[in-house]
Amino acid sequence: MFSFLDAMTLPIETQPAVTGPLDLDLIRKYSIPGPRYTSYPPATKFTADLGALELERAIGEDNADASSPISLYFHLPFCETRCWFCGCNTVITLRRESACDYLDDLAREVKLTAARMNRQRPVTQVHFGGGTPTFFPPDELRRLGALIWETFPNRAPDCEFSVEIDPRRLTADHIVALREIGANRASLGVQDTDPRVQLAVHRIQPQAVNRQAFAWLRENGFGSINVDLIFGLPLQTPASFARTVDDVLTLEPDRLSVFSYAHVPWIKPAQKIFDDREQLPGAEEKLAMFAVAHERLTAAGFVDIGLDHFARPDDSMAVAQRAGTLHRNFQGYSTQAGASLYGFGISSISNTPDTYRQNLKSLPEWRAALDAGRLPIERGLRLNAEDTRRRTIIMRLMCDRRLDFQGLSRETGVDFEATYAKELAGLDDLKTDGLLRAVPGGIEVTATGIPLLRVIAMRFDGTLAPGALQHSRTI
Numbered sequence: 001m002f003s004f005l006d007a008m009t010l011p012i013e014t015q016p017a018v019t020g021p022l023d024l025d026l027i028r029k030y031s032i033p034g035p036r037y038t039s040y041p042p043a044t045k046f047t048a049d050l051g052a053l054e055l056e057r058a059i060g061e062d063n064a065d066a067s068s069p070i071s072l073y074f075h076l077p078f079c080e081t082r083c084w085f086c087g088c089n090t091v092i093t094l095r096r097e098s099a100c101d102y103l104d105d106l107a108r109e110v111k112l113t114a115a116r117m118n119r120q121r122p123v124t125q126v127h128f129g130g131g132t133p134t135f136f137p138p139d140e141l142r143r144l145g146a147l148i149w150e151t152f153p154n155r156a157p158d159c160e161f162s163v164e165i166d167p168r169r170l171t172a173d174h175i176v177a178l179r180e181i182g183a184n185r186a187s188l189g190v191q192d193t194d195p196r197v198q199l200a201v202h203r204i205q206p207q208a209v210n211r212q213a214f215a216w217l218r219e220n221g222f223g224s225i226n227v228d229l230i231f232g233l234p235l236q237t238p239a240s241f242a243r244t245v246d247d248v249l250t251l252e253p254d255r256l257s258v259f260s261y262a263h264v265p266w267i268k269p270a271q272k273i274f275d276d277r278e279q280l281p282g283a284e285e286k287l288a289m290f291a292v293a294h295e296r297l298t299a300a301g302f303v304d305i306g307l308d309h310f311a312r313p314d315d316s317m318a319v320a321q322r323a324g325t326l327h328r329n330f331q332g333y334s335t336q337a338g339a340s341l342y343g344f345g346i347s348s349i350s351n352t353p354d355t356y357r358q359n360l361k362s363l364p365e366w367r368a369a370l371d372a373g374r375l376p377i378e379r380g381l382r383l384n385a386e387d388t389r390r391r392t393i394i395m396r397l398m399c400d401r402r403l404d405f406q407g408l409s410r411e412t413g414v415d416f417e418a419t420y421a422k423e424l425a426g427l428d429d430l431k432t433d434g435l436l437r438a439v440p441g442g443i444e445v446t447a448t449g450i451p452l453l454r455v456i457a458m459r460f461d462g463t464l465a466p467g468a469l470q471h472s473r474t475i
């Protein structure tokens with residue numbers, strides 16, 4: 001079987017160049033709607049027909065090996081106000097007691113799930129996502145930390161514990177509480193620093209607030225800080241977005257995520273206001289914004305990890321990519337491989353090696369399931385052998401940016417070149433256009449192809465209906 005050790009033995013100098021100029025014509029040519037491959041098959045393929053999936057049995061099977069690691073995700077959905085671009089599953093409220101009630105319910109969900117688990121498995125990763133995790137008062141965060149570590153006492157020494165932070169809803173006490181319970185990484189939502197854009201998206205966030213958040217995090221020993229930016233928002237221009245990138249660089253983050261705004265008002269009605277005001281930039285302007293961010297970040301020494309992620313060359317994400325040990329999960333890229341994910345809270349997603357399951361998205365329905373004493377699952381998927389093989393291929397492509405044919409044959413248990421001959425033959429246009437190149441024993445993505453990783457991965461996706469438009473655009 002192929003293992004991550006095999007990947008580590010690939011000579012680092014054969015990894016493709018980590019930066020390069022963007023070829024905008026190629027991006028125009030190939031940028032079609034596609035999944036982000038935080039999972040394969042993508043979450044759009046999950047089914048609500050849960051009977052045959054036997055997801056509870058899957059939890060039992062997953063826990064047969066006491067030494068295999070687990071990753072814990074907690075969805076903390078509350079926000080004081082709604083940012084009009086937001087695509088997350090949120091609950092907008094000013095009622096602080098909502099957080100306390102929710103935490104009581106989370107405790108019930110953790111107890112129900114843990115009863116089916118081996119609680120001694122090492123925890124290698126914890127993530128608080130939102131919503132706004134710091135909507136919770138510091139003592140409630142401490143209560144959540146106690147719940148986690150009393151239930152799952154085997155914290156791995158190098159456990160990565162990350163928290164999504166809204167700098168507008170943050171105090172020094174929050175940071176102290178988060179650090180006390182083990183948090184060591186943070187991801188700050190900044191999105192755009194231009195006051196006009198902030199007004200247009202209903203999110204006023206002065207740069208002084210971002211600076212204060214960074215200072216508190218650094219003072220308290222948070223080792224890796226990420227900043228989220230979004231391009232394609234109302235009133236943004238390439239010039240204004242360049243200023244945003246420059247502003248953020250003065251904060252000296254370790255990583256940046258530069259996301260393309262997904263305009264889906266039929267799913268997120270708050271976004272309709274952008275149509276009414278006609279302030280959204282066009283596709284060409286959006287592309288120019290991505291180009292300007294890419295140029296500035298790579299010029300500042302950041303490595304283009306792929307899929308909107310940039311990291312300092314000495315950050316663990318960039319190091320893992322060079323070593324061939326990068327992984328991908330529902331939070332994006334990760335340096336922690338091989339863990340089963342246990343998600344808690346509304347809409348959270350979990351996975352065992354061959355299943356995915358997603359919780360109910362509505363707070364009353366999630367609560368009602370817990371009242372009835374059952375796991376609050378809404379939909380899921382069981383992977384067959386073909387899904388598992390294709391997942392391996394797509395994840396290696398997204399993380400290593402190369403396919404090692406012999407290694408893939410070992411890992412998937414089939415002759416890779418013979419089994420996927422049709423897919424390999426279908427890559428000729430990408431090779432001709434310089435997105436991919438043949439190397440001894442495999443293929444690798446060129447620097448030109450990195451911004452189009454998703455497009456390359458889609459060639460190995462067995463679930464895509466031709467012309468399906470249910471995903472966000474690749475850029």
Ligand code: SF4
Nearest residue numbers: 079082083086088131
């Ligand atoms: S604070 Fe974050 S999660 Fe809450 S509405 Fe704004 S973008 Fe969405």
